[in-house]
Amino acid sequence: xxxxxxxxxxxxxxxxxxxxxxxxxxxxxxxxVGVLPGLGPLAGMTLLLPLTFGLDPTIGIIMLxxxxxxxxxxxxxxxxxxxxxxxxxxxxxxxxxxxxxxxxRAGPALMISAVGSFIGGTVSVLGLMFIAPPLAxxxxxxxxxxxxxxxxxxxxxxxxxxxxxxxxxxxMVVLGLLLGTIGLDNLTGAPRFTFGSPELSGGLxxxxxxxxxxxxxxxxxxxxxxxxIKAIQPKLRDLIPRWNDVRDSAPAIGRGSxxxxxxxxxxxVSHVVSTFVxxxxxxxxxxxxxxxxxxxxxxxxGPETANNAVTGTAMIPLLALGIPSIPxxxxxxxxxxxxxxxxxxxxxxxxxxxxxGLVASMYIGNIILLTLNLPLVGIFVNLLRIPYQWLxxxxxxxxIIGVYSVNSSVIDIWIMVVSGGIGYLLRKLGYEMAPLLLAxxxxxxxxxxxxxxxxxxxxxxxxxxxxxxxVVLGSVLGLLLxVQGLAWVFxxxxxxxDEAERT
Amino acid sequence: MADPxxxxxxxxxxxxAEAADTGSRRPFLPRVIGSRCASLLAAGAxxxxxxxxxxxxxxxxxxxxxxxxxxFFPLVLGGLLVLLSAxxxxxxxxxxxxxxxLEFGHPQVLIxxxxxLAVPLLFxxxxxxxxLGLLSAVLLVxxxxxxxxxxVVCSAVGMAACWYLFGELLGVRLPIGxxxxxx
Numbered sequence: 001x002x003x004x005x006x007x008x009x010x011x012x013x014x015x016x017x018x019x020x021x022x023x024x025x026x027x028x029x030x031x032x033v034g035v036l037p038g039l040g041p042l043a044g045m046t047l048l049l050p051l052t053f054g055l056d057p058t059i060g061i062i063m064l065x066x067x068x069x070x071x072x073x074x075x076x077x078x079x080x081x082x083x084x085x086x087x088x089x090x091x092x093x094x095x096x097x098x099x100x101x102x103x104x105r106a107g108p109a110l111m112i113s114a115v116g117s118f119i120g121g122t123v124s125v126l127g128l129m130f131i132a133p134p135l136a137x138x139x140x141x142x143x144x145x146x147x148x149x150x151x152x153x154x155x156x157x158x159x160x161x162x163x164x165x166x167x168x169x170x171x172m173v174v175l176g177l178l179l180g181t182i183g184l185d186n187l188t189g190a191p192r193f194t195f196g197s198p199e200l201s202g203g204l205x206x207x208x209x210x211x212x213x214x215x216x217x218x219x220x221x222x223x224x225x226x227x228x229i230k231a232i233q234p235k236l237r238d239l240i241p242r243w244n245d246v247r248d249s250a251p252a253i254g255r256g257s258x259x260x261x262x263x264x265x266x267x268x269v270s271h272v273v274s275t276f277v278x279x280x281x282x283x284x285x286x287x288x289x290x291x292x293x294x295x296x297x298x299x300x301x302g303p304e305t306a307n308n309a310v311t312g313t314a315m316i317p318l319l320a321l322g323i324p325s326i327p328x329x330x331x332x333x334x335x336x337x338x339x340x341x342x343x344x345x346x347x348x349x350x351x352x353x354x355x356x357g358l359v360a361s362m363y364i365g366n367i368i369l370l371t372l373n374l375p376l377v378g379i380f381v382n383l384l385r386i387p388y389q390w391l392x393x394x395x396x397x398x399x400i401i402g403v404y405s406v407n408s409s410v411i412d413i414w415i416m417v418v419s420g421g422i423g424y425l426l427r428k429l430g431y432e433m434a435p436l437l438l439a440x441x442x443x444x445x446x447x448x449x450x451x452x453x454x455x456x457x458x459x460x461x462x463x464x465x466x467x468x469x470x471v472v473l474g475s476v477l478g479l480l481l482x483v484q485g486l487a488w489v490f491x492x493x494x495x496x497x498d499e500a501e502r503t
Numbered sequence: 504m505a506d507p508x509x510x511x512x513x514x515x516x517x518x519x520a521e522a523a524d525t526g527s528r529r530p531f532l533p534r535v536i537g538s539r540c541a542s543l544l545a546a547g548a549x550x551x552x553x554x555x556x557x558x559x560x561x562x563x564x565x566x567x568x569x570x571x572x573x574x575f576f577p578l579v580l581g582g583l584l585v586l587l588s589a590x591x592x593x594x595x596x597x598x599x600x601x602x603x604x605l606e607f608g609h610p611q612v613l614i615x616x617x618x619x620l621a622v623p624l625l626f627x628x629x630x631x632x633x634x635l636g637l638l639s640a641v642l643l644v645x646x647x648x649x650x651x652x653x654x655v656v657c658s659a660v661g662m663a664a665c666w667y668l669f670g671e672l673l674g675v676r677l678p679i680g681x682x683x684x685x686x
Contacts, residue, residue, distance in 0.1 A: 051673055054673075054674065165591075165594070167587060167590050167591055167594060168591060170587060171549060171584065171587040171588065171591060174580055174583045174584050174587060175549070175552070175584060177576075177580050178552075178553075178556050178577060178580040178581060178584060181556075181560075181576055181577040181580070185573035187573075188564075188572070188573050190563060190564065190573040192559075192560070192563060192573055192574075192577060193556070193559055193577070216619075219615070220612045220615065220616065223609065223611040223612050223615060223646070224533075224606070224609045224611070224612060387647060389611075389642070389643075389646045389647035389648075390643070390647050392615070392642065392646065393638075393639050393642045393643055393646075393647070393661075394661070396615075396619070396638065396642070397635050397638065397639060397661065397665060398665075400622060400626075400635060400638075401631065401635070401665065401669055401675065401677065404626070404631070404677065405669070405675045405676075405677070408676065410623045410626050410627055411623075413622055413623040413626060414623045417616075417619045417620055417622065417623065420616075420619070421616055424612070424616075425545070425607075426545065428541075428605060428607070429538070429541055429542055429545050429605070431545075447576045450571075450576075451570075451571055451576075454569060454570060454571065455570060458569070459567075459568070459569020459570050460569070
C-alpha cells in the first residue's frame with residue numbers, strides 16, 4: 001500500500017465519528033489546560049489518560065495528541081490577554097502580545113497567533129508524514145548499539161540545550177536514569193529496589209511521576225503567589241487584523257514554521273527554544289526592531305507559529321525511533337505502551353493504522369483548533385476568573401483519580417504526592433524536571449540495549465564504535481551542531497536570558 | 504524578619520535590613536534560607552540518594568565489565584549521582600552568584616501538601632469519594648477561605664459529579680471503603 005493510500009485510510013479513521021469526537025475532546029481540553037496556568041500539556045494528557053483505556057489505541061492516541069497541540073494554542077491566549085504564559089512555550093508571546101492587548105489590539109494578536117499556529121502545525125504534520133517513514137526504514141536496519149548511541153545523544157543534547165545550570169541538568173538526567181532502574185530487570189527478571197513490593201515490580205508509574213513532578217510542583221509553586229489575574233476582554237468583531245498586520249506577520253509565520261520544524265528535533269525543551277529563536281530572528285530581520293517589546297505583531301506571529309510547528313516534528317523521533325524528545329511525547333510513549341503499541345521503526349509496518357490515523361487527525365485537529373479558539377476566546381479567558389484556589393482543588397481531585405486509575409494502586413498516589421513535594425523543592429532551587437522525566441522513560445531501554453549490544457558483541461565495547469554507530473553519531477551530531485549554531489547566531493541564549501531577567 | 508538562627512549567609516539581605524529598620528516582625532512562616540545553604544542541602548540529599556542506590560545495587564549481581572549484571576547500571580549511576588552532587592556543592596560554595604534568600608514553608612503550600620499526604624493513607628480505608636471529599640473541604644476552607652458550610656456543600660456536589668463522571672460514565676473503579684460490603 002502506498003503512503004497516499006495509507007493516509008486516505010488514516011483519514012477514514014480520523015474522520016469517523018469516534019475519531020472526530022475524541023479529537024475534538026482532546027483539542028478542547030488541551031486548549032483549557034493551555035489557558036490555565038499550572039496545567040500544561042503533560043498534566044492535561046495524564047489526567048485524561050485513564051479515559052483512553054477503553055478506547056481503540058488509535059482513537060486514544062488521537063485524543064492525547066490533540067491535548068498536546070491544543071495546549072500550544074491555548075497557551076497563547078493567556079500570554080496575550082493576561083501576560084501569564086499558560087505553558088512554557090508561550091513565554092515569549094507575553095512580550096509583544098500583551099503590549100498589543102494593552103493598546104486595544106488583542107483581537108489581531110489572537111487572530112494572527114491562531115492562524116500562525118494553524119500554519120505551523122500543518123507544516124510540521126507534512127514534515128512528520130514525509131520524514132518519519134523513511135527514517136523508520138533506516139532504523140529497522142540498525143542494531144542495539146546504535147540505539148544506545150542515539151539515546152545517549154538525546155540525553156546529552158537535553159543537558160546541553162538546557163537554559164539552567166548544566167551540572168544540575170545532568171544530575172537530573174542521572175537521577176531519572178537511576179529511578180528508571182526501579183522494578184524488575186528487563187534481561188534477568190531480578191527485582192531491583194522494589195523492597196519486596198509487587199506494586200514496584202513494574203517500575204515507578206510514569207503518570208504518577210509526571211503529574212507529581214510537573215503538575216503538583218507547579219500548583220505548589222503557584223500557591224506561593226497571591227497576584228490576582230486581570231484579563232483583557234477582546235470582542236469578536238475586533239479580531240480582524242489590519243492589512244499592515246497581515247503584511248508584517250506573513251513572513252514571520254513562514255520563518256516561524258521553518259524554525260519550529262527544525263528545532264523540533266532537539267530533545268528537551270525544543271518547543272521553548274524554538275520560540276526564543278524565532279523571536280530573536282524576527283527582531284534581527286525587522287526594519288523596526290525598536291518596536292519589539294512594544295507590541296510588534298511579528299513578535300507574536302513568529303514564536304506562536306514556531307511553537308506549534310514543533311508539535312509535528314517532536315512526533316518524528318517518537319514514532320520513527322521510539323525515542324521521545326520532550327516530556328509530552330514521553331507520555332505518549334507511555335500511553336502507547338499501555339495500549340500494547342510499541343512506538344519505533346516497526347510501528348509503520350506493524351500498526352500503520354495508528355501512525356496514519358494520527359497524522360490525519362493532526363490535520364483535522366489543527367482545523368478544529370482554529371475554529372474553536374477564535375469564537376470561544378471569551379469563554380476560555382473567563383476560566384481565569386475562577387479563583388486559583390478553587391481550581392487547585394478540582395485539579396488535585398482529578399489528578400488523584402487519574403493517577404490511581406492507571407494501576408488501581410495507592411502506591412501511585414504516594415509516588416505522585418512525594419514526587420510533587422520533591423519537584424517543588426528542586427524547582428525552587430533551579431533544577432529542571434523535563435530531563436529527569438525523559439531520562440526515566442529512556443533509562444529502561446538504554447540499559448537493555450546497552451547490555452544486549454554487549455552480549456551480542458561478546459563483551460566488546462568496540463561495538464558502540466562500529467560503522468553504523470559512527471555514521472549515526474556523526475550525522476546527528478552534525479545536524480545538532482548546525483541547529484545549535486544557528487540558535488547561538490540568532491542570540492537564543494541572550495533573548496532567553498533577557499526574558500528571564502524581565503520576568 | 505527571618506529567624507536569625509536559621510539565616511547565616513544572607514543576614515544583610517535588603518529585606519532583612521528593611522525589616523530591621525522598621526522593627527517589624529516577620530511571621531513564623533515562611534522561613535527564609537539562603538540559596539547557597541539550600542543548594543548545599545539539596546546536593547547532600549541527592550548524594551545520599553546516590554549512595555543508597557549504589558549500596559543497594561552492590562548487593563545485586565554486578566556481572567563483569569563485558570557482561571554487566573542487574574546491579575551494574577544502578578551502581579554506576581549511583582556513583583555518578585554522588586559525584587555530580589559533590590560538583591553542585593562545590594559550585595554553590597565557589598560560584599559568584601548572589602546568595603539570594605529563598606522562602607520555604609508557605610502556609611498554603613504546607614496545608615496543601617499535608618492534606619495530600621493524608622490522601623493515600625485514607626484512600627482505601629474511607630474510600631475514594633469520602634477521602635477526596637474531605638480533601639476538597641479542607642482545601643476550600645483553609646486555602647480558598649470559604650465558610651465551612653459552603654466548603655462541605657461544594658465538596659459533596661463535586662464528589663457526586665466525580666462519581667457520575669468517573670464511576671458511571673468512564674467506568675473507573677475506585678475504592679468505596681466502608682461501603683465495599685453492602686454494594
